[in-house]
Amino acid sequence: MIKTHIAGYPRIGAQRELKFALEKHWRGEISQRELLDTATALRLAHWQTQIDQGLDFITVGDFSLYDHVADHIALFGCIPPRFRHEEGSPLDNYFHMVRGKRPKASQCACHADTFALEMTKWFDTNYHYMVPEFDDETRFNLHAEALLDQLAQAKLLQHPIKITLIGPITLLLLGKSKQPDFEPLNLLDALVDQYTTLLGQLKQAGAQWVQLDEPVLGLDLPASTLALFDSTYNSLKRGGLPILLGTYFSELEGHISQACKLPVDGLHLDCVRGLKDLPAVLDWLPNYKVLSLGLVDGRNIWKTDLEQALKHVTAAFDSGKNEVWLSSNCSLLHCPYTLADDTGVLPAVRNWLSGAIEKLGEIELLKQAANALLHGKALSTETATALARHQAAVAERHSSNWVHKPAVKARVKATEGLSFSRQSPFKVRRAVQQQRFNLPAFPTTTIGSFPQTADIRALRKRLKAGLIDQNAYDTEIRNAIADCIQKQEVLGLDVLVHGEPERNDMVEFFGERLDGFAFSANGWVQSYGSRCVKPPILYGDVSRPAPMTVDTSVFAQSLSKRPVKGMLTGPVTILQWSFVRDDQARSETAKQIALAIADEVIDLECAGIGMIQIDEPAYREGLPLRKKDQAAYLDWATLAFRISACGVKDETQIHTHMCYAEFNDILPNIAAMDADVITIETSRSDMELLRGFGEFSYPNDIGPGVYDIHSPRVPAVGELVRLMQKAAEVIDPAQLWINPDCGLKTRGWPETLEALHVMMQAAKTLRTLH
Numbered sequence: 173m174i175k176t177h178i179a180g181y182p183r184i185g186a187q188r189e190l191k192f193a194l195e196k197h198w199r200g201e202i203s204q205r206e207l208l209d210t211a212t213a214l215r216l217a218h219w220q221t222q223i224d225q226g227l228d229f230i231t232v233g234d235f236s237l238y239d240h241v242a243d244h245i246a247l248f249g250c251i252p253p254r255f256r257h258e259e260g261s262p263l264d265n266y267f268h269m270v271r272g273k274r275p276k277a278s279q280c281a282c283h284a285d286t287f288a289l290e291m292t293k294w295f296d297t298n299y300h301y302m303v304p305e306f307d308d309e310t311r312f313n314l315h316a317e318a319l320l321d322q323l324a325q326a327k328l329l330q331h332p333i334k335i336t337l338i339g340p341i342t343l344l345l346l347g348k349s350k351q352p353d354f355e356p357l358n359l360l361d362a363l364v365d366q367y368t369t370l371l372g373q374l375k376q377a378g379a380q381w382v383q384l385d386e387p388v389l390g391l392d393l394p395a396s397t398l399a400l401f402d403s404t405y406n407s408l409k410r411g412g413l414p415i416l417l418g419t420y421f422s423e424l425e426g427h428i429s430q431a432c433k434l435p436v437d438g439l440h441l442d443c444v445r446g447l448k449d450l451p452a453v454l455d456w457l458p459n460y461k462v463l464s465l466g467l468v469d470g471r472n473i474w475k476t477d478l479e480q481a482l483k484h485v486t487a488a489f490d491s492g493k494n495e496v497w498l499s500s501n502c503s504l505l506h507c508p509y510t511l512a513d514d515t516g517v518l519p520a521v522r523n524w525l526s527g528a529i530e531k532l533g534e535i536e537l538l539k540q541a542a543n544a545l546l547h548g549k550a551l552s553t554e555t556a557t558a559l560a561r562h563q564a565a566v567a568e569r570h571s572s573n574w575v576h577k578p579a580v581k582a583r584v585k586a587t588e589g590l591s592f593s594r595q596s597p598f599k600v601r602r603a604v605q606q607q608r609f610n611l612p613a614f615p616t617t618t619i620g621s622f623p624q625t626a627d628i629r630a631l632r633k634r635l636k637a638g639l640i641d642q643n644a645y646d647t648e649i650r651n652a653i654a655d656c657i658q659k660q661e662v663l664g665l666d667v668l669v670h671g672e673p674e675r676n677d678m679v680e681f682f683g684e685r686l687d688g689f690a691f692s693a694n695g696w697v698q699s700y701g702s703r704c705v706k707p708p709i710l711y712g713d714v715s716r717p718a719p720m721t722v723d724t725s726v727f728a729q730s731l732s733k734r735p736v737k738g739m740l741t742g743p744v745t746i747l748q749w750s751f752v753r754d755d756q757a758r759s760e761t762a763k764q765i766a767l768a769i770a771d772e773v774i775d776l777e778c779a780g781i782g783m784i785q786i787d788e789p790a791y792r793e794g795l796p797l798r799k800k801d802q803a804a805y806l807d808w809a810t811l812a813f814r815i816s817a818c819g820v821k822d823e824t825q826i827h828t829h830m831c832y833a834e835f836n837d838i839l840p841n842i843a844a845m846d847a848d849v850i851t852i853e854t855s856r857s858d859m860e861l862l863r864g865f866g867e868f869s870y871p872n873d874i875g876p877g878v879y880d881i882h883s884p885r886v887p888a889v890g891e892l893v894r895l896m897q898k899a900a901e902v903i904d905p906a907q908l909w910i911n912p913d914c915g916l917k918t919r920g921w922p923e924t925l926e927a928l929h930v931m932m933q934a935a936k937t938l939r940t941l942h
């Protein structure tokens with residue numbers, strides 16, 4: 173028997189209805205009731221779509237007003253105390269927990285600013301979840317009303333219902349211990365009790381199945397944690413609701429046999445990322461259990477090769493399985509709602525793409541094809557035509573000369589075995605560069621962007637709408653650059669930037685100028701809360717048809733005697749923040765981008781630009797989930813950076829920038845990138861992050877961010893001096909630069925100028941102290 177379902181659906185709405193409703197509600201423009209009505213309408217529409225597309229189950233529990241992990245915190249009542257004693261409705265408190273709250277001017281200090289839960293990346297996706305906080309005071313207290321309400325709404329559609337929840341072990345491991353020696357897993361028994369009660373209630377209320385997701389089974393886990401699964405799932409069984417254990421995002425390797433033996437009713441396998449596990453799962457999963465095959469990629473936008481997928485379905489039945497479910501590998505949360513009619517995408521490319529709604533269609537098509545095959549029946553004409561058309565699109569992409577550019581492939585091939593090093597070691601380069609730039613001790617700079625004012629955003633909109641022509645736009649952008657340079661001169665910064673007013677987004681800007689990228693008009697994906705991103709679609713071999721930033725950089729440099737950094741986005745970040753090809757290794761795509769960036773670097777150098785920054789904020793986040801895969805990734809990511817950076821002469825100074833991340837375990841790799849200067853986000857860690865760089869004896873120059881650009885707060889001089897003194901304890905002061913944490917594009921001008929002025933004062937003080 174074959175059944176179909178999904179692990180979850182995008183919740184933001186086809187036209188981002190949820191985003192707009194949330195933001196209106198937060199601005200006080202619509203009531204809580206109106207917001208909840210929007211949410212209900214969206215859920216009903218999403219379930220109806222699943223029914224219309226032929227799925228055997230509708231999935232309930234995947235929707236969220238902000239974040240599904242935060243919803244579990246509310247569901248199990250483990251809201252940290254600082255969000256509890258507020259007056260206001262549960263929903264107000266929920267938003268307070270996920271967004272934080274500023275004290276009203278009228279309130280006294282006891283209503284101190286309560287900072288939101290921390291936010292971090294959901295495994296290796298670009299979705300951010302709210303981090304639960306646990307300590308030995310944590311108590312669970314089931315609040316199933318909201319979920320039961322959703323279930324009641326879903327029941328009106330009279331279709332079988334599968335609930336989806338995060339499994340208890342994953343939920344605890346996603347959280348953070350708020351006490352030094354406290355182990356969140358100590359709370360497991362108490363939490364499992366609540367889950368068991370909940371499952372009983374859900375069964376009572378009419379749910380047929382529950383999918384409990386334990387993606388942590390795809391991580392490296394200590395034996396003591398693995399040992400907890402058996403007893404946990406034994407207890408959960410008592411809820412009486414059939415359990416599908418959900419796994420995704422990486423191979424189960426090492427944990428396959430355990431996953432197959434757990435006392436659950438079915439196992440869901442990610443057949444995109446964990447396909448290697450399938451033969452072993454077919455072997456070890458008892459035939460009476462449901463095997464759910466996640467064959468459609470919920471994290472990418474390419475049409476699924478259904479003939480290939482069909483082979484896996486057949487293999488499952490050949491191995492003796494009785495009941496096979498077909499699904500997406502993970503929630504469709506990570507892909508756009510639809511791409512079928514997106515007029516923004518090149519027509520040649522559009523036919524290769526599949527958004528969430530199209531993926532539902534793929535699952536249904538696969539089911540029909542598999543059923544026909546199993547029962548030795550012919551496909552209906554309609555299905556046969558749809559399948560043939562689908563497969564033709566898949567084949568077309570694989571052989572298209574929009575995708576395959578022999579010259580690009582040949583160029584990458586020619587790099588094999590090359591090590592891509594700068595001409596001389598850093599010490600030599602540094603002397604040459606010092607002679608050229610003659611910078612003071614503690615040189616001051618910024619990360620690249622300056623405030624993107626409403627005027628600049630309006631200007632871009634007018635250009636897009638055809639209300640102004642390119643010339644008029646360029647003139648305004650040049651004015652903005654000139655203004656930005658002038659302001660930096662007045663501040664007295666040592667190394668300037670042009671301010672990036674011409675960039676909407678640091679990846680999109682380059683994608684639009686490189687061959688091999690397409691863009692959607694409406695391909696939004698939730699990043700967190702109401703925030704959405706529209707990742708570029710990297711569909712083909714990448715090359716650079718023409719210089720991308722040279723004119724702008726040369727113009728900016730012409731306005732100042734001080735060095736103005738050329739500003740580029742690095743290959744790993746471009747890769748990481750795009751939908752990328754699945755028909756070749758990521759490392760291969762990264763090399764192609766790297767060569768394109770390398771061309772730009774050389775052109776900038778030839779045009780007289782002496783300092784070039786290649787940002788790699790996503791370098792750390794590309795790290796694979798499993799340790800065994802990490803070294804290979806770090807090697808090619810580092811190589812990609814070196815390919816883009818190392819073609820320049822010793823006298824050209826290469827900068828890079830990375831945002832806040834755990835750097836300690838990858839310091840040798842960061843050093844191997846061999847940028848002359850790296851700027852990093854450190855202020856949130858009170859310079860603690862820098863200690864690792866010191867202990868590692870990081871050899872090149874480093875600019876630890878001295879103030880947090882996420883807040884409008886202007887720091888005090890003494891504070892910055894203290895931070896830099898702390899930095900100077902662990903890093904040779906001669907290596908230190910002074911800069912903010914990250915780009916300033918989300919800030920306003922007044923606080924930016926004030927904060928940079930303070931930073932300049934701090935630099936002056938430091939120069940007298942050292």
Ligand code: GLN
Pocket residue numbers: 619620621672678739787789829830831914915916917
């Ligand atoms: N140069 C970019 C900027 O300043 C870097 C942004 C980032 O690190 N995310 O905006």
Ligand code: ZN
Pocket residue numbers: 619789829830831832853913914915
């Ligand atoms: Zn940054």
